[in-house]
Amino acid sequence: MKICIFGAGAIGGYMGVKLAQAGADVSLVARGPHLAAMNEKGLTLIEEDKDPVTVPVTASDNPADLGPQDYVIVTLKAHSVPPVVPKMQPLIGDNTTIVSGVNGVPWWYFHKIGTDLEGTRLATVDPGNAQWDGFGPDRVLGCVVYPAAEVTEPGTIKHIEGNRFSLGEPDGSKSDRALALSKALSAAGLKAPVRPRLRDEIWVKLWGNLSFNPISALTHATLDVLCTDPGTRAVAKGMMLEAQEIAEKLGVKFPIDVERRIDGGAAVGAHRTSMLQDLDQGRPMEIDALVGSVQELGRVTETPTPTIDTVLALIQLRGRTAGLYG
Ligand SMILES: NC(=O)C1=CN([C@@H]2O[C@H](COP(=O)(O)OP(=O)(O)OC[C@H]3O[C@@H](n4cnc5c(N)ncnc54)[C@H](OP(=O)(O)O)[C@@H]3O)[C@@H](O)[C@H]2O)C=CC1
C-alpha cells in the first residue's frame, strides 16, 4: 500500500514518522527548509516521555517524483489545498483515495449526504470547485484530526497530545478502503476508527475551532482564559449555538452540549490556538474553513448567524490589517 502525505508539516510529519517507523511505504510532500532538513538528516519526532526518534524518509516537493498512490493524505492548511490540486495530479491513479485531514467544514460535505442538498458546493473551502472537479468527490475519505503537534524547527516535529485520526466515508459505509487505511494507521500505533457518522465528529471539533480560534486570535487569550472569562465564554457559546442550529438542520446529532464542549476547551489549559499561533508567526489563518464556512452553511440552511457574522467580520479585518488574509 503506497501512502503519500501531502503537506508533511506538524500533523503530516507526525503521521509520517509513525508510518515510516512501522515499515509502511510512505512518502512525504513538503517544501523549503523543512524539506531540505528531512532529506539531509531524516525526520525527527519528539514525544513526551520518549527518546526523540529520527527516521529516514522519502520526501520531495515534486509529486511527479513519487507517482500514483493508493492513498494521498492531505494535511495542508485548508487554504493551501485548492491552489495545489493541479500539482497533485501525478499522485492520482485510477484507484487513489484522497484522505482529507484538514480542519473545518470539508469541501466534500454534501457528497453522498443523502438529502436534497446532495452535491452542494462550498465556495469558502473550495473556491472555483478546485477540489470537487480536480479530485472528484468519489475519491474522498473523510478524516477528523485530533492530535496536536508542531514543527519546532525544520525537520523536527513535536507531538503534544492525542493520536486519533477518525476516518469516515461520506456515505457512512465501512468500505474496504477505509478499513485498509485504518489497519495501516493502527499498525503504526495511531487510533483510526472508521466512523459511520463522521459529520457528527466534524461538528463537535468544529464547534471549538469556529469559536475558540478567532476569539483567541482577536484577544490573544489562551483557551483556559477565553473559555472561563464570562464575556468571551458567552461569545463562544453564542457562536456554537448558532452552529448547532445549522448542523441539526443538516441532520447532525451532538453527543454533548455546548457548556460541556466549552468546559473541555478550558480543561486543555493555557493553549494558544493554531489561529493565534498563525497570526503571531505571520502565517495565513484558516478563517474561511473554520468560520466563513459555517456562515456559508447558515446561508444554505437559512439560519441567522449574528454572532458568527460579527466575529467573522472582526477576524477577517484583523487578518487583512496583518496582511495575512484576503
Ligand atoms: N497542528 C495541529 O496541532 C493540528 C492541526 N490540525 C489541522 O491539520 C491541518 C494541517 O495543520 P498543520 O500540520 O498544523 O500545518 P503545517 O503548516 O504544520 O503543515 C503543512 C505543511 O505543508 C507545507 N506546504 C504548504 N503548501 C505546500 C506546497 N504547495 N507544497 C509542499 N508543501 C506545502 C507547509 O510548508 P510551509 O510551512 O512552507 O507553508 C507545511 O510544512 C490544518 O487544517 C490544521 O488545522 C488539526 C488538529 C491539530
Ligand SMILES: CC(C)(CO)C(=O)C(=O)O
Ligand atoms: C482550539 C483547539 C485546541 C480545539 O478547538 C484547536 O484545534 C486549535 O488550536 O486549532
